[in-house]
Amino acid sequence: MRTFDYIIVGQGLAGTLLGYFLEKSGKRILFVDNGYKTAASTVAAGIFNPITGRRFVKSWMIDTLFPFAKETYAEIEREINQQIFYPNHIIRALFNHVEENHWLMRSDLPENLPYVEPKEDYGRYKGRIQEPYSYMELRNAGRADILGLIQAFRKKWLSLGRLVEEQLNYELLDIRKEGVFYKDLMAPTMIFCEGYMARENPHFSYLNYNPTKGELLLVKIPNVDFRKMLKHKLYIVPFGDDIYWVGATNxxxxxxxxxxxxNRKYLEDRLQSFLKVPFEVLEHKAAVRPTVKDRRPYLGLHPKYPQLAIFNGLGTKGASLGPYWAQHFSDFLCGHSEIDSQVDIQRIKSK
Ligand SMILES: Cc1cc2nc3c(=O)[nH]c(=O)nc-3n(C[C@H](O)[C@H](O)[C@H](O)COP(=O)(O)OP(=O)(O)OC[C@H]3O[C@@H](n4cnc5c(N)ncnc54)[C@H](O)[C@@H]3O)c2cc1C
Structure with missing residues (x-):
């Protein structure tokens, strides 16, 4: 029997960040992951967008979440010697005067000022896209290379014998007072980070999932060197080397x-409708975002079996939500603090 402090099921962004913080607290972790079979983390653009939606609402808790995420990624970059966070601006197209008016009202609010670029500028998009009615520019945004992050940790944990590549079979879980037994593995607590597949977990299927499938393209747009992220009829996100992430569907x-x-045709047609320069589709991908009904992360212990825990519900904003809530959950698991009631799964009653 191999014994650990925690077994984490799923090594997407949620499992990776939680494992990172628990290891920092000196815990021995084992990961079980099926090789990213259903990982949203392998296709995400990783955008941090401070002000979103039709009404230009500031994202929940961003004044806390963004600095914490940036700090965490910087710390991880030093550890794995690889860039994860790319600070950037977002140019957002405004399609009519109603949108522009909304934006003008919101952009002056003191709480939004740190994120509003006063001198908006299309930069290298100028003349290369169909210009909309108007546009705005957000600063203090960026993107995290989620795939690069999880792959770097996977390599490390595989080499240390801390990651088992297989599909966890829930029927083989033996939950006893002293902990959870699975084949030759044992830990006092097993933490589930399976993304949208948590719906299939018999112990946590009662939570209110609302998964959203997303499709995207990776395209090559030669010699334009777009630097900023653009939100027009689709997002265009520079990934380097003339490659851009374009998406996504819901x-x-x-x-x-x-x-x-x-959906490939939909994405290509839509891109063609506003991009005036040629592009070549390199890849077309799909995955499911672990979105939940009330749009707040899921952290907590199972109401009947406290040996089972969950960290999920990062939804459409894993890159910015993940670091803060992973640290928060790690602190709880290590006995340092309580779970914030906004994210505690106790808010959902088990049937
Ligand atoms: C198209 C698209 C675009 C996105 N863009 C952004 C963005 O711009 N910014 C942003 O912040 N977020 C974005 N997201 C959301 C982001 O991807 C998620 O918030 C985040 O990656 C979720 O991470 P996770 O670890 O919870 O889930 P996942 O990444 O799905 O990881 C779960 C892991 O568990 C494994 N697993 C599941 N069940 C089992 C089992 N029984 N046994 C073993 N392994 C199992 C899976 O294969 C996977 O490896 C996007 C998502 C999509 C789909």
């Missing part, structure tokens, strides 16, 4: 990881 009905011909 589908609440077809919950699987299969890219469809229909």
């Amino acid at each position: 589908d609440w009905n077809n919950i699987d990881d299969i890219p469809t011909a229909e």
Whole structure:
């Protein structure tokens, strides 16, 4: 029997960040992951967007979440010797005077000022995109290389014998007073970080999931050197070497990881409708975002079996939510603090 302090199921962004903080607290972790079979983390653009939606609402808790995330990624960058966080601006197209008026009202609010670039500038998009009615520019934004982050840790944990590549079979879990036994592995607590597949976990299927499938393209746009992120009819996010992330779709009905011909055409047509320079599609991908009904992360212990824990519900904003809530949950698990009631799964009653 191999014994650990925690077994973490799922090594996407949630599992990786939680494992990182628990290890920092001196805990021995073992990961079980099926090789990113259903990982949203492998396709995400990793955008940090401070002001979102039609009404230009400041994202929940960003004044706390953004600095913490940036600090965490900087710390991880030093450890793995690889850039994870790319500070950047977002140019957002405004399509009519109603949108522009909304924006003008919101952009003057003192709470938004740190994120509003007063001298907006299309930069290298000028003349290369169909100019919309108007536009705005956000600063103090950026993107995290989520795939690079999880792959770097996977390599490390595999080499240390801390990651088992397999599909966890829930039927083989033996939950006893002293902990959770799974094949030849044992830990006092097993933490589930399976992304949207948590719906299939018999112990946590009662939570209110609302998964959203997303499809995207990786395209090559030669010699334009777009630097900023652009939110026009689609997002264009520079990934370096003339490669751009373009997306994404939102589908609440077809919950699987299969890219469809229909959505590829939709994405290509939409990109063509505003991008005036040629592009070549390199890849077309799909995955499911672990979105939940009340849009707040899921942290906590199972109401009947406290040997089982969950860290999930990072939804569409894992890059900015992940670091803060992973540290928060790690602190709770190590006995240093309580779980914030806004994210505690106790807010959802088990049937
Ligand atoms: C198209 C798209 C665009 C996105 N863009 C952004 C963005 O710009 N900014 C942002 O912040 N977020 C974005 N997201 C959201 C982001 O991807 C998620 O918030 C985050 O990656 C979720 O991480 P996770 O670890 O909870 O889940 P996942 O990444 O899904 O990881 C779960 C892991 O568990 C494994 N697993 C599941 N069940 C089992 C099992 N039984 N046994 C073993 N392993 C198992 C899975 O294969 C996977 O490796 C986007 C998502 C999508 C789909």
